[in-house]
Amino acid sequence: MPVLQELQRNHATISDFAMQVIADELGIHPAEVYGVTSFYAFLRQESRGRFVFRLCQTVSCDLAGKSRVACQLENDLGIGFGETTADGRFSLEWASCLGMCDQGPALLVNDRIFTRVTPERVHEIIDECKRTFGAHARQAAHA
Amino acid sequence: MNPVSSKKTPFTFDSIEPESGLKSALGKSRADIIAEISASGLRGRGGAGFPTGTKWNLAAAAKVKAGGNKYVVCNADEGEPGTFKDRVILLEHADLVFEGMTIGALAVGAKLGILYLRGEYVYMRPHLDAVLQRRRHQKLLGTAIAGREGFDFDIQIHMGAGAYVCGEETALIESLEGCRGEPRNRPPFPVDTGFDGQPTIVNNVETLAWAACILSRSAHWFKSIGTDKSAGYKLFSVSGDCREPGVYEFPLGISVAELLQKVGGEGAKAVQVGGASGHCIPASEFSRRIAFEDISTGGSIIVFGPGRDMLEVAKNFMEFFVEESCGQCTPCRVGNAKLLEGVGLLERGECSMQYVQELLGLSETMQLASKCGLGQSSPNAFVSIVKHFKDEIMGRTLVH
Numbered sequence: 205m206p207v208l209q210e211l212q213r214n215h216a217t218i219s220d221f222a223m224q225v226i227a228d229e230l231g232i233h234p235a236e237v238y239g240v241t242s243f244y245a246f247l248r249q250e251s252r253g254r255f256v257f258r259l260c261q262t263v264s265c266d267l268a269g270k271s272r273v274a275c276q277l278e279n280d281l282g283i284g285f286g287e288t289t290a291d292g293r294f295s296l297e298w299a300s301c302l303g304m305c306d307q308g309p310a311l312l313v314n315d316r317i318f319t320r321v322t323p324e325r326v327h328e329i330i331d332e333c334k335r336t337f338g339a340h341a342r343q344a345a346h347a
Numbered sequence: 348m349n350p351v352s353s354k355k356t357p358f359t360f361d362s363i364e365p366e367s368g369l370k371s372a373l374g375k376s377r378a379d380i381i382a383e384i385s386a387s388g389l390r391g392r393g394g395a396g397f398p399t400g401t402k403w404n405l406a407a408a409a410k411v412k413a414g415g416n417k418y419v420v421c422n423a424d425e426g427e428p429g430t431f432k433d434r435v436i437l438l439e440h441a442d443l444v445f446e447g448m449t450i451g452a453l454a455v456g457a458k459l460g461i462l463y464l465r466g467e468y469v470y471m472r473p474h475l476d477a478v479l480q481r482r483r484h485q486k487l488l489g490t491a492i493a494g495r496e497g498f499d500f501d502i503q504i505h506m507g508a509g510a511y512v513c514g515e516e517t518a519l520i521e522s523l524e525g526c527r528g529e530p531r532n533r534p535p536f537p538v539d540t541g542f543d544g545q546p547t548i549v550n551n552v553e554t555l556a557w558a559a560c561i562l563s564r565s566a567h568w569f570k571s572i573g574t575d576k577s578a579g580y581k582l583f584s585v586s587g588d589c590r591e592p593g594v595y596e597f598p599l600g601i602s603v604a605e606l607l608q609k610v611g612g613e614g615a616k617a618v619q620v621g622g623a624s625g626h627c628i629p630a631s632e633f634s635r636r637i638a639f640e641d642i643s644t645g646g647s648i649i650v651f652g653p654g655r656d657m658l659e660v661a662k663n664f665m666e667f668f669v670e671e672s673c674g675q676c677t678p679c680r681v682g683n684a685k686l687l688e689g690v691g692l693l694e695r696g697e698c699s700m701q702y703v704q705e706l707l708g709l710s711e712t713m714q715l716a717s718k719c720g721l722g723q724s725s726p727n728a729f730v731s732i733v734k735h736f737k738d739e740i741m742g743r744t745l746v747h
Contacts, residue, residue, distance in 0.1 A: 205505075205506075205508065205522070205525050206505075206506070208508075209506060209508060236526075239526075239527050240525065240526060240527055243510065243527040243528060243673075244466075244507075244508035244509055244510050244528070245466075245508065245509030245510060246466045246507075246508040246509035247508050261663075261666075261667075262428040262429070262623075262663070262667065263428055263429065263587075263619070263623075263649060263660060263663045263664065264428065264429050264586035264587055264649055266659075266663055267586075267587050267588060267649075267651075267655070299467065299509070300426060300428070300509075300511055300667060300670060300671060301426055301427065301428040301429070301430070301467075301511075301667075302467050303425055303426075303430065303431040303433075303434045303465075303467060303468065304431060304434075305428070305429050305430070305431050305584060305586035305587075305592070305647075305649070306353050306431065306584070306585065306586045306592035306593045306594070307353070307592075308586070312467060315469045315470050316470065317470055
C-alpha cells in the first residue's frame with residue numbers, strides 16, 4: 205500500500221502499466237494489485253486532478269449546511285461530483301466522515317482540511333489553489 | 348491546521364505527569380501491569396467495549412510463531428460518523444497515546460508498534476512523526492528503553508486510504524498487510540493470530556491513553572469513576588444541533604438528558620448515540636444512561652433539533668453503509684442496499700407497512716448473519732428511527 209500511495213501522490217493516477225510493474229516486483233498477480241487499488245477510496249486508477257476536493261457527506265456536516273456548499277462547488281468548478289475538470293486541475297468527490305463534525309461543513313483539499321466552509325468561501329479556496337498551482341508549474345519547469 | 352480547539356471540558360489527560368505511567372509500569376512485572384489494567388475495569392473505547400486487561404492477558408500468554416514478534420497496534424482509523432475525539436487526542440496528547448502503546452508492549456512483550464492513521468488525517472502525520480522522533484531521542488523508544496536492557500520497542504505510522512471498514516480490527520490488519528481491508532473470520536483472534544500471523548493487540552487511541560493514565564494514577568482511581576460495569580471517564584464527540592459542539596470528558600453512566608444540558612442541546616427531538624452504527628434515541632428515552640450496560644458508544648453524539656427530518660437522517664446513514672460495506676458478505680452488501688431502497692420508497696410515500704415489517708426482518712438477519720461489526724450494526728440506525736418515528740416517516744405525501 206505505501207508503494208501505491210506514493211505513486212498516487214506523484215502521478216495522481218495508478219495506471220494498468222504501473223500495477224503490472226508493482227506486481228512483477230512483488231512477485232504477485234496483477235489482479236491482487238488491482239484488487240487493493242480499487243478497494244480504497246483514496247487510491248484510483250482513473251486520472252485525478254491536481255487538486256482533489258473531498259466534501260464530507262456525513263450527517264453532522266449535512267446539519268451544518270453541506271448541500272449549499274456542494275452546490276456552490278459544482279457551480280464554481282463547473283463539474284459534478286465524481287468528475288475532473290477538462291484542464292486536469294480539479295476533481296470533486298464526496299468523502300465519508302472527515303472527523304470535523306463539530307466544525308462542519310468540512311472540506312479536504314489534497315492534504316489540507318478546511319472547516320466551517322460557506323458557499324461564499326468556496327470561491328476563495330479555489331482561487332488559492334489556482335495560485336499555488338501556478339507556483340508548482342513554474343517549479344516543475346525549472347526542475 | 349486545527350484553528351479552533353474542539354476541547355470543551357478539561358481532560359484528565361491534561362493533568363497526568365508526562366511518562367509517569369511508563370515509569371510506574373517499569374517498576375512492575377508484566378503480570379502486575381496487566382492485573383492493574385484488569386482491575387481498573389477499562390473497556391475498549393472504540394465502541395465494542397472489550398475488556399482491555401483480558402485482551403492484553405491473552406496476547407501476553409499467546410506463543411510467538413517461529414522467528415517473529417508480537418505487535419501493538421493503535422487503531423486511529425476513526426471513521427464513525429460524528430466521531431472526532433481521536434483527532435483531538437492525537438493532536439494534543441500524542442505522547443500519552445505513544446506512552447500507552449509502550450506500556451502495552453512491555454506488558455505483552457512486543458517489539459514493534461504500529462499506528463494505523465486514517466487517510467483523512469494525513470495532515471497530522473508531520474506532527475506525529477516529530478513526536479515519535481523526539482521520543483526516540485529521549486530514549487522512550489528504541490533499544491533499552493529508559494535504560495532497561497532488553498526492552499526494545501519502536502513505533503511506525505501506517506496510513507490508511509479511506510475505508511471505514513478498516514476500523515474493524517481484522518480488516519485493519521489485512522490493510523496493514525497490504526491487502527483489501529476485508530474482515531477475517533474470528534476465531535482466530537488477533538491476540539493469537541494477528542499482524543503477520545503473530546499475537547497482536549489492537550487498541551483504540553483513547554483506550555491506550557487511558558491505560559497510561561491508569562498506570563500513573565492507579566486502577567482504584569479509575570474504578571471509582573463511572574458505574575459498576577462501565578468504569579472511568581469517556582470522551583464524547585458532540586455535534587449537530589447544540590450550542591457548544593466539541594469534545595467533552597464525562598464519566599460513563601451519564602444520562603442523555605444530563606449530557607444535552609451540558610452541551611446546550613436542550614429541546615432536542617432525538618440523539619444519535621454511537622454514530623451511524625449506533626442507536627437513535629427519542630426524547631422520551633433521554634433518561635437512559637450512556638454506559639456499556641445501557642446505550643453503548645464509541646463516543647459519537649449527534650443532536651437533532653425539533654425541525655429535523657428523521658427520514659433524511661436514516662437516508663444519510665444508509666447511503667454511508669452502502670458506500671462503506673466491503674462487499675464481502677451478502678447480508679451486509681445486499682441488505683444495506685435494500686434498506687436504502689426502502690428509505691427511498693418511504694420518502695416517496697409508496698411504502699406499505701407490510702414492507703416496512705419485511706425490512707425490519709431483513710435488518711434482524713443482517714444483525715445476526717453479517718461477518719463483522721459493520722454489517723451487524725449497520726441496520727441499527729434504520730431500525731431505531733423506524734421504531735420511534737413511524738408517525739413521521741409513514742404515509743408521506745410531500746415529494747422532495
